[in-house]
Amino acid sequence: MLQNSLIDLxxxxxxxxxxxxxxxxxxxxxxxxxxxxxxxTIVLKQRAYVGDTLAHLVFPGxxxxxxxATVLSAPLWLALMIxxxxxxxxxxxxxxKIERTxxxxxxxAAVVTLTGFFAAGVVAVSKMRGxxxxxxxxxxxxxxxxxxxDAIILAGVLVAVAVVIxxxxxxxxxxxxxxxxxxxxxxxxxxxxxxxPVLVTAAVLTGLFAVGGLMMSALLALPAVLxxxxxxxxxxxxxxxxxxxxxxxxxxxxxxxxxxxxxxxxGFILVLxxxxxxxxxxxxxxxxx
Amino acid sequence: xxLNWENLVVGYAGREPLNRPFSGVLEDxxxxxxVGPNGSGKSTLLxxxxxxxxxxxxGVNLNGRPVLSQQGHLTYVPQTHKVNRYFQISVxxxxxxxxxxxxxxxxxxxxxxxxxxxxxELSADADKSFHLLSGGQKTRALVARAILSxxxxxFLDEPLANLDQCCQEKLMxxxxxxAHKQNxxxxxxxxxxxxxxxxxxxxxxxxxxxxxxxxSVRFEPKDDTCCRTH
Numbered sequence: 001m002l003q004n005s006l007i008d009l010x011x012x013x014x015x016x017x018x019x020x021x022x023x024x025x026x027x028x029x030x031x032x033x034x035x036x037x038x039x040x041t042i043v044l045k046q047r048a049y050v051g052d053t054l055a056h057l058v059f060p061g062x063x064x065x066x067x068x069a070t071v072l073s074a075p076l077w078l079a080l081m082i083x084x085x086x087x088x089x090x091x092x093x094x095x096x097k098i099e100r101t102x103x104x105x106x107x108x109a110a111v112v113t114l115t116g117f118f119a120a121g122v123v124a125v126s127k128m129r130g131x132x133x134x135x136x137x138x139x140x141x142x143x144x145x146x147x148x149x150d151a152i153i154l155a156g157v158l159v160a161v162a163v164v165i166x167x168x169x170x171x172x173x174x175x176x177x178x179x180x181x182x183x184x185x186x187x188x189x190x191x192x193x194x195x196x197p198v199l200v201t202a203a204v205l206t207g208l209f210a211v212g213g214l215m216m217s218a219l220l221a222l223p224a225v226l227x228x229x230x231x232x233x234x235x236x237x238x239x240x241x242x243x244x245x246x247x248x249x250x251x252x253x254x255x256x257x258x259x260x261x262x263x264x265x266x267g268f269i270l271v272l273x274x275x276x277x278x279x280x281x282x283x284x285x286x287x288x289x
Numbered sequence: 290x291x292l293n294w295e296n297l298v299v300g301y302a303g304r305e306p307l308n309r310p311f312s313g314v315l316e317d318x319x320x321x322x323x324v325g326p327n328g329s330g331k332s333t334l335l336x337x338x339x340x341x342x343x344x345x346x347x348g349v350n351l352n353g354r355p356v357l358s359q360q361g362h363l364t365y366v367p368q369t370h371k372v373n374r375y376f377q378i379s380v381x382x383x384x385x386x387x388x389x390x391x392x393x394x395x396x397x398x399x400x401x402x403x404x405x406x407x408x409x410e411l412s413a414d415a416d417k418s419f420h421l422l423s424g425g426q427k428t429r430a431l432v433a434r435a436i437l438s439x440x441x442x443x444f445l446d447e448p449l450a451n452l453d454q455c456c457q458e459k460l461m462x463x464x465x466x467x468a469h470k471q472n473x474x475x476x477x478x479x480x481x482x483x484x485x486x487x488x489x490x491x492x493x494x495x496x497x498x499x500x501x502x503x504x505s506v507r508f509e510p511k512d513d514t515c516c517r518t519h
Binding site: 043044045046170171173174176177178180181182183184185186187188228230231 | 336339340361363364365367371372373375376377382383386387389390392434438
């Protein structure tokens with residue numbers, strides 16, 4: 001048993017001597033940090049569905065990008081990026097318009113739009129003969145194929161998000177607790193309401209190309225679900241997010257699972273464990289009373 | 290400090306207006322009650338005065354300029370359920386928001402907040418989550434937060450609803466002192482002002498005649514107040 005563990009550790013050590021493994025670890029750390037910074041705001045503002053929504057909204061853009069790159073012989077990564085950004089932004093604006101015009105709850109407007117966009121992407125794929133879009137990679141990503149270019153983009157977005165959250169911390173907190181009071185008192189509510197969707201869109205799009213839409217969506221929610229933050233900036237949430245990402249990467253390596261799905265599953269197991277422990281604890285307290 | 294409104298009609302975009310046009314000005318200290326039946330537009334009027342809602346017609350300005358461009362003069366006590374229930378902010382941090390975006394140095398701010406918590410009998414709950422407070426305690430925390438910045442005008446939306454009689458009296462007496470000793474204009478929406486009629490300077494009454502679908506807003510002064518409507 002001990003011998004097996006030593007073999008595993010030496011294999012792990014050898015694995016992280018390769019460049020692609022070090023880049024994948026770096027990207028996982030950066031993604032964890034990025035989600036840890038945004039998670040408190042996303043969960044406290046009840047916008048956990050935004051990550052999943054964006055991940056689906058960009059699908060027709062990816063299909064269009066793939067088609068454009070094939071027809072025009074343009075660089076694939078550029079065509080995919082432009083397509084995703086365009087449909088992501090158009091979709092986000094549409095969600096807001098539908099919500100305000102039809103007086104719907106925001107999650108309903110988001111679900112209606114994301115399914116519509118995703119369906120449009122599926123129809124487009126079905127009409128493109130000989131085209132196969134790798135949905136698994138789109139949802140779960142493939143952290144082992146990332147390059148230093150992906151790491152630089154992730155680091156740039158992480159720095160931007162961290163600076164905006166830290167510089168406007170009192171404004172974020174006031175907006176999160178009571179937006180109308182914050183507006184009356186002169187907190188920068190209008191600025192935050194403009195910046196927030198931009199930050200989330202940037203994070204999801206960056207993460208989408210790096211580690212997949214589903215993982216980004218889950219990682220944006222999981223840290224603040226596991227440790228409810230008391231502020232828009234929470235070191236606990238950031239460390240938890242990074243820890244969860246690295247632990248997921250380790251599990252993926254040890255049991256040979258896809259990295260994105262390992263992180264998501266690990267987080268989900270932690271949420272279930274927390275729910276069970278709290279449920280048992282609450283029952284014990286109720287019985288004592 | 291002068292809050293003016295001309296031919297003001299309030300209501301939500303795309304919906305029926307809630308009142309007939311009315312004009313007026315609030316200039317001086319006093320307690321002004323806004324009363325009327327449920328759904329008549331009292332809270333909507335309050336939010337329109339504060340600049341949180343656009344009027345359906347007419348306009349509101351503070352000292353001749355848009356209300357939201359002059360933060361720091363006005364403050365707001367919303368109903369308790371308006372505070373985000375998922376945000377487990379501590380009572381002390383919650384009240385601290387009353388200083389606005391530019392608070393005094395931290396130690397001074399903390400001292401002032403602690404004094405305010407003692408005044409509102411919340412010092413034992415300073416580190417508790419705001420959402421673990423009772424309804425009455427929440428209202429007291431909201432009021433403590435609102436008056437921390439020493440505003441010129443305070444707008445309160447149904448602050449008496451969650452308070453027992455003792456706390457209602459304490460709140461009304463505090464507001465009376467603020468209104469008359471510090472010349473602060475206090476505007477309150479609520480349903481039952483009967484025990485406190487003597488403390489009021491004037492009332493804005495939403496009323497609907499038998500043949501009217503939309504309310505008129507009637508001004509009823511109680512003393513020689515500087516508030517008037519045309």
